[in-house]
Amino acid sequence: MTSTITPDTSATTVISVEEQQFNDLIEADSRIEPRDWMPEGYRKSLVRQISQHAHSEIIGMQPESNWITRAPSLKRKAILMAKVQDEAGHGLYLYSAAQTLGATRDDMTDALIAGKARYSSIFNYPTPSWADMGSIGWLVDGAAICNQVPLCRASYGPYGRAMVRICKEESFHQRQGFEILLELMAGTEEQRQMAQDSVNRWYWPALMMFGPPDDDSPNSAQSMAWKIKRHSNDELRQRFVNMLVPQAAVLGVTLPDPDLHFNDETQQWDLGVIDWTEFHEVLAGRGPNNAQRLQRRRDAHEEGEWVREAAAAYARKQPALTNEREMAAS
């Protein structure tokens, strides 16, 4: 396509030179960078997706930090702290990516603590047992990786680059979770039950992380046309379940889906029906821990106000301090 502006507007839409350039870059599977022209919808869609993703990382610190003080050994405690620190880092990479699109950190934070922005529904579930640290790593981070690996090729450069860094670190998260469950499954009967009970609670919510089924996913088609998203929700969910089944066998846990069976024709694992009512309830703020998660984030933000103020005050004083030092030295 070389034509840019078509004089005859009766049949074709007028496309600006910039828009044509944008379309060509997307078509060529190239990347869009911050200073490039982009359609307003593309920008909005990215800000929504990237900021939701960032919020998920930040809220996602809570269910796990819950266990830092009660980790069963010093080693596990150190690992858990490293993991929670990673989640904070992931949130920051993503906020930075959203900021390149003109979103401000304050606006995003305000939207989150005011309850206006969404984050992954999975983090509204409680973590009552140590085994949940295993299930979160294996199932929740596993689902996240499945979702995020294709996002490394997202058409928006800063988002893709942030995802590359995140994916590298997520694989540690998934493995340490798997190992927690593996050790519990090699333990006492009580420990095995704790692991199985935890897998039972996290399995379905983890499958819901891929989002609503394809025929009920309003933003998907446009997102895929813009090459932000590369695979449909159902496709990724299927891929995830296919990977989980053999992993569950290694662990010796069962997956809580009586209808799960191998389909000889498609060579895939067919799953039972997902309870989407639960998904929509949790998204609407009526999950087990929504209020608590938001309250904690709000408190942390307000209690951190003096730190932000002190840092800003110190920065303002810097030129004067440098002058004083130089005067003293001369």
Place this chain on the structure above:
Amino acid sequence: MTTPGDSAAEIWPLWEVFVRSNRGLSHVHVGSLHAPDEILAVRNARDLYTRRSEGVSVWVVPAVAITTSDPDAKGAFFESPAGKNYRHASYYSKSEGVKHL
């Protein structure tokens, strides 16, 4: 021209972060962050971008201090090398088969 991620609405300025992964290699751009001053920018860059021994040195540069070529003129601005394939070794094919060339 405004810098992406830097706006009057952000309280802290934007810094671009460069990490040298090993002695003998260049510092490479790894991302950006907001921080009140250069000292905190370096510390935050360490925490954010080198949690797994990714670097032996970190640079932070205020994003406003970076001047870039005009993105809208990228075609024309980088046009000069086009058609000058004699600047590449692969242009000289007659010496093919001759060793150490």
